[in-house]
Amino acid sequence: MIVAVAFACLNECCRPCHGCAVAAVFVTVVPSLSSDYCRRRFESAPLLWCERLSVKMSPSFGCAAADVASFPTRLHRRRSCICVATVLEESIPIALTGSDILARAKNGTGKTAAFCVPAFKKIDQDNNVIQVVILVPTRELALQTSQVCKELGKHLQIQVMVTTGGTSLKDDIMRLYQPVHLLVGTPGRILDLAKKGVCILKDCSMLIMDEADKLLSPEFQPSIEQLIQFLPANRQILMFSATFPVTVKDFKDRYLKKPYIINLMDELTLKGITQYYAFVEERQKVHCLNTLFSKLQINQSIIFCNSVNRVELLAKKITELGYSCFYIHAKMLQDHRNRVFHDFRNGACRNLVCTDLFTRGIDIQAVNVVINFDFPKNSETYLHRVGRSGRFGHLGLAVNLITYEDRFNLYRIEQELGTEIKQISPHIDQAIYCR
Numbered sequence: 020m021i022v023a024v025a026f027a028c029l030n031e032c033c034r035p036c037h038g039c040a041v042a043a044v045f046v047t048v049v050p051s052l053s054s055d056y057c058r059r060r061f062e063s064a065p066l067l068w069c070e071r072l073s074v075k076m077s078p079s080f081g082c083a084a085a086d087v088a089s090f091p092t093r094l095h096r097r098r099s100c101i102c103v104a105t106v107l108e109e110s111i112p113i114a115l116t117g118s119d120i121l122a123r124a125k126n127g128t129g130k131t132a133a134f135c136v137p138a139f140k141k142i143d144q145d146n147n148v149i150q151v152v153i154l155v156p157t158r159e160l161a162l163q164t165s166q167v168c169k170e171l172g173k174h175l176q177i178q179v180m181v182t183t184g185g186t187s188l189k190d191d192i193m194r195l196y197q198p199v200h201l202l203v204g205t206p207g208r209i210l211d212l213a214k215k216g217v218c219i220l221k222d223c224s225m226l227i228m229d230e231a232d233k234l235l236s237p238e239f240q241p242s243i244e245q246l247i248q249f250l251p252a253n254r255q256i257l258m259f260s261a262t263f264p265v266t267v268k269d270f271k272d273r274y275l276k277k278p279y280i281i282n283l284m285d286e287l288t289l290k291g292i293t294q295y296y297a298f299v300e301e302r303q304k305v306h307c308l309n310t311l312f313s314k315l316q317i318n319q320s321i322i323f324c325n326s327v328n329r330v331e332l333l334a335k336k337i338t339e340l341g342y343s344c345f346y347i348h349a350k351m352l353q354d355h356r357n358r359v360f361h362d363f364r365n366g367a368c369r370n371l372v373c374t375d376l377f378t379r380g381i382d383i384q385a386v387n388v389v390i391n392f393d394f395p396k397n398s399e400t401y402l403h404r405v406g407r408s409g410r411f412g413h414l415g416l417a418v419n420l421i422t423y424e425d426r427f428n429l430y431r432i433e434q435e436l437g438t439e440i441k442q443i444s445p446h447i448d449q450a451i452y453c454r
Contacts, residue, residue: 109122110122110257110259111133111137114133115137117255118277118279119255119256119275119277119278121263121267121278121280123259123261130259131229134153134227137225138201138227141224142200144200146222148222149201149220150200150201150223151200151225151227152209152250153201153204153229154226154227154228154243154246155234156205158183159356159357161181161182161204161205162181162360164181165179165181168203172200178197178200179199179200180194180201180202180203182203186208188211192217196217202223209246210245213246213249220249220250221249223249223251224251224253225255226247227259228256228258229259231258231260232262232264232266235267235270247274258278261402262399262402292408292417293414293415293417293452294440295418295443296420296440296442297418297419298423299420300423301422304420305336305340308333312340312342315388315452316452318386318387319369319386320369320370320387320389321386321404322373323375323390324372324374325395325396326374327350327374330346330347330348330372331346331348333372334346337370343368343369344368344372345363345371345372346359346371346372347360347373347374347376348374348376349376364383375400375403375404387415388408388415388416388418389407389408390418390420391417391418392420394421394422395432396428397432398435405417414452415452416451418443
């Protein structure tokens with residue numbers, strides 16, 4: 020039994036954030052930090068309060084209770100939040116032993132923290148080479164992950180770089196001539212840089228794959244398999260996702276060495292998310308959406324369509340109805356996508372229409388409603404879409420607009436996920452999705 024410290028962010032509301040989860044576990048796994056060092060680092064941080072928590076982890080990874088207890092405490096419980104997720108407790112001690120990991124956990128349970136902490140522990144700041152690579156399937160997720168890493172790594176002098184397709188290759192090459200310890204990016208761009216000889220991976224001892232099921236789709240898997248050839252033979256591979264199809268199991272058998280399997284999915288759907296369907300004709304969908312906007316207490320919502328054209332057409336319709344609306348899809352210029360993502364995340368707009376580009380790991384905790392304007396074709400896509408609400412265990416609402424052609428998909432997805440999607444009622448209690 021060891022002691023952890025949970026920090027509440029000054030600029031956050033009562034919702035837990037990545038920073039809290041990471042800070043809570045980060046203190047517990049760095050026994051070399053003295054209380055004086057911790058005090059200097061965190062005394063000036065924008066913290067409201069600290070509190071000791073009991074966490075079941077191996078004592079060999081802990082720090083002394085007396086050290087943590089001596090932290091300066093600022094008691095102010097108005098905006099307090101504590102989040103130490105199970106995936107952190109399960110995966111971090113194993114990762115620190117150097118073992119490969121295949122971890123399956125629900126969306127919004129702190130997977131980013133689960134791989135950031137052992138990555139930082141492994142990095143030698145005095146050795147200015149790439150020591151950790153984090154692969155993600157989308158540019159938006161790469162930017163989000165790198166931001167978390169930079170915020171945490173700046174106090175440890177860890178140099179973080181992000182690289183994705185659609186950005187200047189020349190800028191990336193110039194950046195790689197400077198010290199980089201941790202590289203976050205999409206597989207294709209990192210492979211391009213490795214082939215050009217500017218991204219040297221011979222000292223990279225840890226490869227992390229977030230949203231592994233998407234990374235091992237036909238779009239990315241060839242690039243990842245080529246990329247692995249640039250890594251040393253004794254590399255460590257950590258794989259995280261909410262779903263593991265057959266492709267993941269095949270990859271595990273080929274590239275992971277006696278991996279430790281972590282399965283925290285007692286059920287595939289997220290707890291705390293209430294799911295409804297409404298039978299509509301195609302021509303009635305916009306009218307139904309307008310009704311939902313007027314009836315629901317929406318903090319922020321994400322509305323999913325199955326094609327780029329339908330995203331743009333629906334966004335135009337929503338604007339004509341008088342509601343604020345952004346849209347985002349893969350065919351937009353990268354700078355435009357970045358701006359939309361940034362503005363929506365900061366609350367500049369209440370509604371976002373998008374394709375499945377936005378389903379992978381994107382963490383916007385203000386989102387409490389997800390609407391499937393077009394019903395997805397498979398259960399994995401449904402799971403990741405619905406997972407955009409109810410982040411970190413908070414309450415959320417998912418509404419599915421179902422046509423006659425969707426009825427079999429609805430039944431199949433219910434069976435595969437072992438969940439119940441109820442028919443929508445005239446009145447929806449705000450208590451089930453607002454908190």
